[in-house]
Amino acid sequence: MATQYLTDDMQTGTRTQSSAPRRYLFGPVRDFLTFGGSSLVLLPVVLALPADRFVATFAFAALLLAHVINHPHFAHSYQIFYRGFAKKAFAGSIGREMQLRYLFAGIVAPALLALFLVTAVAAGEVRTLGYAANAMALFVGWHYVKQGYGLLMVDCALKKRFFGDRDKKVLLVNSYAVWLSAWAYGNAKISKTSLWGIEYFTFAIPEWIVFVGIAIASITSALTLAVLVQGFRERGQLPWNGILAYFVSIYLWLAFVSVNPLWLLITPALHSLQYLAVVWRFETNYATALNAPASGTADEKGWNSSRNRVRLHILVFVMIGAVAGFIGFWGAPLLLTAAAEAPQKALGAGVFLFSAWVFINVHHYFMDNVMWRRNNPDTKLYLFG
Numbered sequence: 001m002a003t004q005y006l007t008d009d010m011q012t013g014t015r016t017q018s019s020a021p022r023r024y025l026f027g028p029v030r031d032f033l034t035f036g037g038s039s040l041v042l043l044p045v046v047l048a049l050p051a052d053r054f055v056a057t058f059a060f061a062a063l064l065l066a067h068v069i070n071h072p073h074f075a076h077s078y079q080i081f082y083r084g085f086a087k088k089a090f091a092g093s094i095g096r097e098m099q100l101r102y103l104f105a106g107i108v109a110p111a112l113l114a115l116f117l118v119t120a121v122a123a124g125e126v127r128t129l130g131y132a133a134n135a136m137a138l139f140v141g142w143h144y145v146k147q148g149y150g151l152l153m154v155d156c157a158l159k160k161r162f163f164g165d166r167d168k169k170v171l172l173v174n175s176y177a178v179w180l181s182a183w184a185y186g187n188a189k190i191s192k193t194s195l196w197g198i199e200y201f202t203f204a205i206p207e208w209i210v211f212v213g214i215a216i217a218s219i220t221s222a223l224t225l226a227v228l229v230q231g232f233r234e235r236g237q238l239p240w241n242g243i244l245a246y247f248v249s250i251y252l253w254l255a256f257v258s259v260n261p262l263w264l265l266i267t268p269a270l271h272s273l274q275y276l277a278v279v280w281r282f283e284t285n286y287a288t289a290l291n292a293p294a295s296g297t298a299d300e301k302g303w304n305s306s307r308n309r310v311r312l313h314i315l316v317f318v319m320i321g322a323v324a325g326f327i328g329f330w331g332a333p334l335l336l337t338a339a340a341e342a343p344q345k346a347l348g349a350g351v352f353l354f355s356a357w358v359f360i361n362v363h364h365y366f367m368d369n370v371m372w373r374r375n376n377p378d379t380k381l382y383l384f385g
Contacts, residue, residue: 023158024241025281034277035151035241039270042283043252046262058265065269070320071325074360076279079321080378081106081367094377098370105366113362117355129354134187136358139365141183143252144271145175148249150372151274154383155242161235167227174220175250180211182254212369217255245274278372278383280314286380287313328360329353 010337024031033041045077088094120128149172156162163171187205232238253267291309340352372379 019241024157024194025154025277026074028241029239031277032244034273035155035245036252036270037241037244038273039248039252041245042266042270042291043263046266047260047263051261055261055265058262062265062269065266066329067326069269069272069276071329072321073279073325074273074364075321075324076276076283076317077329077364077367077371078324079317080279080282081371095375098373098376101370101373105370109366110359110363113359117359121351121355127349129358132358132362133354136361137186141179143365143368144249144253145179146368147271147275148246149175151245151249151278152239152242154278155245156241159237159239159242161237161239163227163231167231170220170223170227174217174224175246177213177217177220178250178255181210181217182257184210184213186258247305248272280318282379282382284310284314286378287317289382308334316323327358332356 010195026034038230087104089099089106092099094102115127117132119125120132152171153168184205188207188210251273252263253271257264257267287310290305291306291313293306330353333356336352337349369377372383374380374383
């Protein structure tokens, strides 16, 4: 990714635009920590703690982190996706393929998902709701691996260190193999679980399918290691932050996430932090382009005013995300809980919280699958442009 930034012109004392390539989203340390380095720092600490003594503390901490990291990260996807949605979905200015993707992810998918949840709640079908929760787990895992692989590709573009088509296929196939085997393993080992008091059953996946999945994931993992070793031997350098993002997303946050209950509690916040790094860079570039001084007014005063407008834009963006996240995950479902008693008698007091959390998590994947595509004009302009 190459983004424009401001530099001092030592001869004139004014600010000028430079098109020099950016090698980091924010900087080497911040990229390392947000891409996945924080997981490497925290994991040894978590594993050293006695889980039975600290699980309540971590659960409380995870709930607090949800307010400031997890839920805003979901809200930001809505803020970006639906900005200018009518033009993208109906004007046809972004190409037929992307137009259809926006229409499906923005209208069809949420309508079908809402219809499914409303019908299940109205009918008192707890098992049907359980299928939605299991689908949420499936899509969340898919989202994790897509984000990890996507950040690897972003870091490749930042560092100008690219993988060949064959190597990229190995990396992508491995991420899918680990994701599906982890999901199958979870379904085979955990027969019943709950979300907000709504109990649901997982799918009874035969153990032989789990074994086959783990075997495939192991083989593709070995091939991935071979790709990375060969790349290092040939080029001497690799996009290490991107590789880190790839590694933690598919292994530490999926394959081995259940190794410790404390780690399971904080993983969503670590994933959301990774997502926020991309969103805030994207939004900063968007705000910079939106508030750039007019041609011919690019003096020191003009650049200072532009920079202040960008900061204000980001502050408002983050605050809206925090408020919208609270409304989506807590405010709206709790209002429904206070207003409608019948579904709660049939399914439990947490049915509306359950439905809201499932809806947002699943719909989040569909929106992201459109927003962060390389052929999305906004992504090209504000992330890769």
